[in-house]
Amino acid sequence: MLMKLTRRLALTAALALPLGAAPALAQTEITIQHPLPLNSHYGAGATAFKESLERATGGRYRVNIQRNDNEREMIESVQIGTLDCTVTSTGPVGNFVPETRNLDVPFLFRDYAHARGVLDSEIGQGLLQRFNARGLVGVVWLENGFRHLTNSRREVNAPADVRGLKVRTMENQAHMRAFQALGAMPTPMAFSELVPALQQGTVDGQENPIPVIVANNLNQVQRYLTLTGHVYSPAVLICNPGTVGRFSAADRAAFMEAAKAAQKANRDRVTADEQSGVEELRRRGMNVVTQVDNAAFQQALAGGFADFERTLDQALLRRIREWKPN
Numbered sequence: 001m002l003m004k005l006t007r008r009l010a011l012t013a014a015l016a017l018p019l020g021a022a023p024a025l026a027q028t029e030i031t032i033q034h035p036l037p038l039n040s041h042y043g044a045g046a047t048a049f050k051e052s053l054e055r056a057t058g059g060r061y062r063v064n065i066q067r068n069d070n071e072r073e074m075i076e077s078v079q080i081g082t083l084d085c086t087v088t089s090t091g092p093v094g095n096f097v098p099e100t101r102n103l104d105v106p107f108l109f110r111d112y113a114h115a116r117g118v119l120d121s122e123i124g125q126g127l128l129q130r131f132n133a134r135g136l137v138g139v140v141w142l143e144n145g146f147r148h149l150t151n152s153r154r155e156v157n158a159p160a161d162v163r164g165l166k167v168r169t170m171e172n173q174a175h176m177r178a179f180q181a182l183g184a185m186p187t188p189m190a191f192s193e194l195v196p197a198l199q200q201g202t203v204d205g206q207e208n209p210i211p212v213i214v215a216n217n218l219n220q221v222q223r224y225l226t227l228t229g230h231v232y233s234p235a236v237l238i239c240n241p242g243t244v245g246r247f248s249a250a251d252r253a254a255f256m257e258a259a260k261a262a263q264k265a266n267r268d269r270v271t272a273d274e275q276s277g278v279e280e281l282r283r284r285g286m287n288v289v290t291q292v293d294n295a296a297f298q299q300a301l302a303g304g305f306a307d308f309e310r311t312l313d314q315a316l317l318r319r320i321r322e323w324k325p326n
């Protein structure tokens with residue numbers, strides 16, 4: 001049940017208190033789920049959210065952080081109201097809020113500063129507004145990171161090396177079309193199914209940001225890593241409208257402060273993982289290709305992906321590509 005209110009407990013506590021003592025305040029629980037270990041860039045965000053909200057409300061709110069590595073399922077639960085909040089990549093979000101598919105275009109973002117700037121600008125804020133019409137609240141943009149290709153078959157140095165690989169993608173049409181365009185065989189599946197599929201050879205490879213590869217020890221099931229950086233993967237904190245609607249004005253402000261704290265902690269962790277992760281994966285035995293001809297990958301994608309890109313919002317894509325910091 002959403003936002004469990006432990007009033008009965010408070011009442012009993014109040015009755016048991018000596019005269020004049022302040023009665024224990026009712027406590028509201030909020031549950032937030034995300035698909036990664038607590039020791040990860042999502043865990044860092046969720047923990048900062050918890051600490052900030054609990055502190056700002058003097059413990060009147062308690063945040064439960066849980067792991068659930070099926071992002072689509074979590075979004076559905078938030079939408080139907082059996083879950084308060086989730087941190088998820090935009091992987092499956094396009095199936096709920098189609099406008100976000102514009103963010104999943106390969107090589108759309110030049111670097112982290114460009115991506116973070118666009119998402120924090122009126123462009124990103126405008127997209128968050130689109131969640132409302134879908135029975136969801138897009139609270140704040142978080143970050144997964146630039147995605148890179150791993151596989152267990154061969155070293156990938158050029159687009160031609162991707163041809164024929166069975167690659168797991170998220171349940172994301174843009175990503176599936178991109179790998180089709182490279183001549184790979186994309187297999188969409190939830191994150192929860194990834195490791196067994198790699199272990200059993202159902203797929204040869206997958207693509208994820210360094211923070212995800214490190215946090216989930218994907219080096220144990222993948223030998224080769226190529227720093228393709230082929231697409232920026234945003235993440236987002238999504239909450240149930242009822243959960244957000246029940247906040248008083250003061251608590252809503254504390255909630256938004258907590259969301260900002262989550263964004264900072266999450267991005268700082270991505271930055272740190274990006275600095276140390278490649279060496280860490282090498283140390284764990286992965287064969288890492290760092291010198292990648294991105295232009296060749298963009299070229300290889302251009303033809304096969306163009307049809308799909310034409311189904312997207314051209315004006316929005318142009319605004320994103322032309323965005324520059326003030």
Ligand code: EAX
Nearest residue numbers: 035088089144170191208
């Ligand atoms: O959001 O499914 C994925 O590959 C995602 O990057 C992962 O769940 C983190």
